[in-house]
Amino acid sequence: MDELFGEGFPAFITADPEVKKYIARVREYFPHLDIILVSAAGDPAATGWGVPIAWTGAVADLPQSFADILRLAVEGHESGTDPDTFVICGGVVHPDLKGTGTATALLRALVESGQKHAMSRVLAPLRPTRKHLYPLISIDQYASWLRDDGLPFDPWLRLHVRAGGRVIALAPEAQTMTGSVQAWEEWAGIALPATGEYVIKDGMSVLRIDAAADVGMYVEPNIWVRHL
Template identity: 40%
Template sequence: MQIITRSNRPDLDEEAAEAFRERWPEFIFHDDVSKRHLERVRRWFGRFDVMALDDDGKVMAGGWGVPIAWDGTVGDLPDGYDGALVRAVEGHEAGRKPTALSFMAAAVGAAHDRRGLAGAVLGELKRRAYAEGLSHVVAPLRPTWKHRYPTVPMAEYATWARPDGLSIDPWIRTHQRMGAVVLGPARRSMVIAGTVAEWEQWTDMLFPATRDYVVPDALNLVHIDVEQDRGVYVEENLWVRH
């Protein structure tokens, strides 16, 4: 296995994108904050965007993060995924010195599950963060199984544990095994809005009435307002610190 910086192999962008897309629902890719900030993230923070390649040079996994200014307290954490993106970009533009790396996403191709690749990618990002002198590593996790319990608050879900004391959630467990501790919910981690027709397209569902809906792969309920022709999804994630 070889871990490389994604910016060094732009020819693999499409292959890497496929690995990420197969792990997330379509609506996740319609976050306006991401659309406004990701180009600058790629331009300035490419050293924190890595891929794991097999012996044939094929993409098996990838992950990325952004450096942010954080004072180490729970109260100073960003709102979540969107907030970390904004803080990283605006902080860089303002010349603020970052103190932490926030993992933003990691994905493993379905054909390469259960090989420890997510941990390897995150470990490489963690190594790079400390090599740059950053003091903290945090992450607004999107727990793998939370979509099965969309009405359960994240604060409660985060306490559900197996007999061995580790979380019932596979993604939280991955981070716990790397030494991470739970800090608390990121209650407005992502906000995704669209028309009713867009939400129907993104989810392959129909929304005939105004109400909150359970949507496949959504961690929380999606509010659809038919009269206003608007659907809004506020995703709650979970902050952990490594």
């Protein structure tokens, strides 16, 4: 799983300090919810993971950030709360298998995994796969873009909608990644010589650099989709 996710996501994806508070316990508590699809030859084809939470079903009660999702899962597990909602937290397909239907198979397996573990609701906070090409466009505007056939412009969102999902909310501040200027120069692959806003490779929004404080902050949006 780590190898596939390492290939499928930018280096800065792990720079959210709030997520770091919970991710180790997520891996410890919920390995049974990890999915790995293999090819006929037994090679890894795709992988995905998620966590169980208790949710009222009301849009107003959705977690406000990715870290909040993990916190609810961890705290619920530690307090013995029965979860009723499976949240798909990530999925990635081997680069050689993109466009082969493997992503649809992975999504189907993740939804079925939630049901199999007695959770009646399935949610996904999507990281739209083409938003990085439009970092200056708001997530509200981007999520509303449709193709001529009426399906979403974004491929990952389109796949979820085709599989029966529907957009129920937006998460403009799903993750906040922070790091030193040097760290961001390594992650972005460009020099960041002064305070200001920068468009960076794979960034869905702009990176804000404060040179005097030696810190960079990048806020990434998600799109909430409900399957069940």
